[in-house]
Ligand SMILES: Nc1ncnc2c1ncn2[C@@H]1O[C@H](COP(=O)(O)OP(=O)(O)O)[C@@H](O)[C@H]1O
């Protein structure tokens with residue numbers, strides 16, 4: 180057990196323990212004082228009521244039959260009574276008539292009497308007697324008292340008992356405080372250890388969750404969730420950079436060789452120009468690849484689509500048709516739009532334009548001249564469905580899944596320009612929008628179907 184006393188003592192929970200313990204001590208001391216005072220009062224009251232009873236019986240004896248009867252009562256009493264009882268009957272002149280006390284100066288009322296050690300007490304201690312002096316008759320004095328040590332004994336018992344309770348509660352308070360502090364610190368240590376491990380590069384470490392639903396448990400779960408999120412983001416960034424590094428190496432090397440060859444082999448200005456033009460085309464392609472890879476990587480994290488701005492998809496698609504119709508005409512394609520009005524979704528305008536552009540580009544690049552391309556959009560029950568259809572060669576069903584892989588191109592397309600990143604980027608943008616994407620057979624041709632989540636309040 181790594182039990183660091185200094186740390187424990189300086190911990191917040193220990194400080195709390197110390198405060199609680201002090202409060203307990205003060206409360207216990209107060210309680211003890213109260214119990215002591217009450218006990219003392221009770222014992223004293225009891226003592227004096229006994230004394231008053233004695234005095235009354237001696238007085239009535241005296242009144243009835245005179246001194247001899249008073250003496251008799253006293254003697255009887257001392258004979259029968261407890262050893263703690265002390266009685267004295269004397270004249271004010273100083274002559275002892277009865278009792279077990281030496282003659283004293285007559286003093287009235289309640290008072291303490293200190294007697295030097297008597298032979299009777301084995302310990303040889305002096306006696307403290309509390310009692311009351313009264314005049315039975317003029318010239319006739321009597322004192323009735325009790326050994327106070329007995330009273331004190333009872334009080335001491337009470338005190339001792341309270342002291343034990345005090346000690347026991349102290350031990351419990353301190354012990355409990357230490358245990359609680361230790362448990363608390365152990366959980367804090369777990370958090371610290373995990374943070375250190377992560378700083379040291381062990382990104383997969385997590386704070387152990389002990390299933391406690393308390394504040395600390397919640398903190399631990401939040402920390403772990405945060406770590407998950409951070410490591411997810413980091414993995415993503417790492418993935419993007421390593422993908423880009425990997426995917427760009429081959430074309431860059433290729434470009435390098437081509438330029439090198441041009442340098443050593445080109446003779447005329449025309450040949451140089453041709454080489455440079457070729458190189459420019461390749462860098463364009465490279466930039467396109469780079470851009471697409473980066474985008475795909477960034478879109479890996481899904482968002483809550485409702486947090487994206489509302490957007491009129493119909494309007495956007497009409498615009499796309501207007502922009503791409505002339506481009507399609509250039510390659511002898513026919514682009515038509517069949518777009519229902521007022522289709523609202525949540526989305527990122529630029530990304531959605533990119534998605535549509537990629538699909539139209541594909542329908543243009545991978546179909547023969549004269550093919551028809553239709554951009555279609557309509558509201559289905561719980562979806563806004565957008566379709567790009569063509570009547571070209573289509574894609575075999577067995578390839579539907581593979582064409583969404585990065586750099587994958589059908590065998591017949593290897594000679595056409597392209598990066599093989601168009602559909603993967605389309606898929607990433609769709610996923611980002613929480614949209615479902617599917618390929619279908621247009622017999623002949625291809626249908627790319629994208630089902631968007633409609634914006635609320637639209638029908
Ligand atoms: N409309 C289409 N008709 C036929 N084949 C297609 C169509 N769209 C895509 N393809 C095939 O899917 C492959 C992957 O498409 P894509 O990811 O956009 O890459 P790229 O267009 O750069 O080749 C293409 O190479 C092509 O073989």
Ligand SMILES: [Mg+2]
Nearest residue numbers: 541597601602
């Ligand atoms: Mg493409």
